[in-house]
Amino acid sequence: MSAARRPPRKDLAAMIVPLGRALTAAELPLLREHGLTMWAYSVLLGLDPEPLRSQAALAEAIGADKTRIIGVLADLEARGLITRTPDPADRRVRLLALTPEGIRLRDAAQNAIQSREDALLARHLTPEQSAALLAALATLSALPAEVLAAR
Amino acid sequence: MSAARRPPRKDLAAMIVPLGRALTAAELPLLREHGLTMWAYSVLLGLDPEPLRSQAALAEAIGADKTRIIGVLADLEARGLITRTPDPADRRVRLLALTPEGIRLRDAAQNAIQSREDALLARHLTPEQSAALLAALATLSALPAEVLAAR
């Protein structure tokens, strides 16, 4: 049994977290140009696959507290980007959906962001490396939180 | 010029940030077992390549405010994990260095963390995919913040 030695690489988390912070910071101006905060953008993305949900479910899906997104939802609704209608079957629940304008804005913002990301990747990685990175990240980010937390 | 269409992938940032959060959360218990907070661990890692620096330089290197790490440094010093000695050439500056015990603790914590990360990667990716992911992340995370922010 030899003594513990210095691992030859940086921690995965120590690479990913600062990278995420830098990417976020770099993309904030793009979002601002579209009149969106990070949470508002996150809400628009969260409403993507299924157009209707409850606010609590949405909050959980995007990793936010349910009280955090209330103001965001109110603002998006006032701007005509989402609709928030009481569920006739259970009038406690609010049905959430993107309006056509909301879809347009979300797509425009996402195109701007991904264009920037693609340019960054193209500048520093080969196409093969970029594809491998995105594929591996897609695999890992699709895992449920419990799996990532599993020891 | 066709209308903007929905990109077929998730945003890079939208994959990386939650992944970083999950990895961080999963590794906090490991750090706690070694008696370290995330910032304390970050300090030990930041003192790695060059054993001596100023507190302000260290703070910048690890992405912290200089006022944030003061308590962390005081605690690590009291526990004999780092030394903090005034620079004879400029007595305003504190020279920072890991003690042998600090090095041991850092290595032990890092081995625990990377073992967990390796196990996670091995469970969900092929060795080739893992290697490609780590290589691409190493490339990107080595870029200066200005480059990542460049438009």
Add this chain to the structure above:
DNA sequence: TATTGTTATACTCTATAACTATA
């Protein structure tokens, strides 16, 4: 009684400003 959405409150984390000591 339990749950959705909401509001009000408290708490944590972080940055800003003001101070000491060196230069």
Add this chain to the structure above:
DNA sequence: TATAGTTATAGAGTATAACAATA
């Protein structure tokens, strides 16, 4: 006067607790 480190204060962001409406 300028800078390293420190302390005290204020601010942003977040979660917790309490409330009203509905089931």
